[in-house]
Amino acid sequence: MTIMAAASREGKTLRDVVFAAGAAAREAAAQYGADKVVNATVGCYAGDDEKLACLPVVEQLYRSLPMSDFITYAPPLGLEGYRQAVIDETFEGCRPDGYVDAVATSGGTGAIHIAIANYSEVGDVVLTTDWRWNIYDCLCQEIGRDLHTFSMMDDQGHFNTAAFSAAVSNILRRQDSLLLILNTPANNPTGFALSDTEWADVLEVCRLHEKNGKRISILVDIAYI
Incomplete structure (x- = not known):
């Protein structure tokens, strides 16, 4: 077998204990019944049906946006309006008296x-x-x-x-x-x-x-x- 990855990357693995525990909970629910297992591993918003949910106002806003807003490129630092909104939302009335800026990232x-x-x-x-x-x-x-x-x-x-x-x-x-x-x-x-x-x-x-x-x-x- 020929390994194409760089030698420094061979054997690379990742095991997230939270997702591993979540998988174990799902397996237990399948084996013993969902009514006997409480899966509290991942901090996600769920509905009464225990499925991943979205706040209705968020879904409404997303679906009201024009397709061009979804498919166009954004500048590397993020849209200016978005960045300023992030700053306002983060600090609210407690904005520090100093230099403040923001940059868009691929999630937390x-x-x-x-x-x-x-x-x-x-x-x-x-x-x-x-x-x-x-x-x-x-x-x-x-x-x-x-x-x-x-x-x-x-x-x-x-x-x-x-x-x-x-x-x-x-x-x-x-x-x-x-x-x-x-x-x-x-x-x-x-x-x-x-x-x-x-x-x-x-x-x-x-x-x-x-x-x-x-x-x-x-x-x-x-x-x-």
């Missing part, structure tokens, strides 16, 4: 990939919490980054600022910049959200290192906001 996963590629160097360590979506690991590995984690919650169930600070300090002894990924609010898979006070602690740790010439970028994964 695409946004994470772009952030990793553009705010970290090849060979860098990227930092996130121990409770995380495991695709973070794959996205980092795919483009030559190394994902490290810290304990997200302390014994009282609060954000573990001490563990976070120690992890940041350790990494920045070896590299000059750091990309931090925080999935909040509604962390996947815990539902945890940083409070305003905990956010202030995170920013204080970052400012401390920035005063010493380090660069820290924070990717806030708000997929479940």
Whole structure:
């Protein structure tokens, strides 16, 4: 057998634990009956029939658009009106007093990939919490980054600022910049959200290192906001 893929790509596999659990739930429903199995694995909007559903207003809007809006090319950065609408929808009345811009991506996963590629160097360590979506690991590995984690919650169930600070300090002894990924609010898979006070602690740790010439970028994964 001749393998056409590059040697560095041979044996490449991906197993998403959420989709694997979903498949197991569907198999169990087929075996034991759907009334005996609750499949709560994938955070999708479903109807009473447990099938994937769409908000009626969304479907109505899509079907009212002219076909040319579906099939025409969009600029690489995304349509200007769309980008501004995303900014308005994201921040609502809490828009920060600073430079704000947006770029279209191929979904939330695409946004994470772009952030990793553009705010970290090849060979860098990227930092996130121990409770995380495991695709973070794959996205980092795919483009030559190394994902490290810290304990997200302390014994009282609060954000573990001490563990976070120690992890940041350790990494920045070896590299000059750091990309931090925080999935909040509604962390996947815990539902945890940083409070305003905990956010202030995170920013204080970052400012401390920035005063010493380090660069820290924070990717806030708000997929479940």
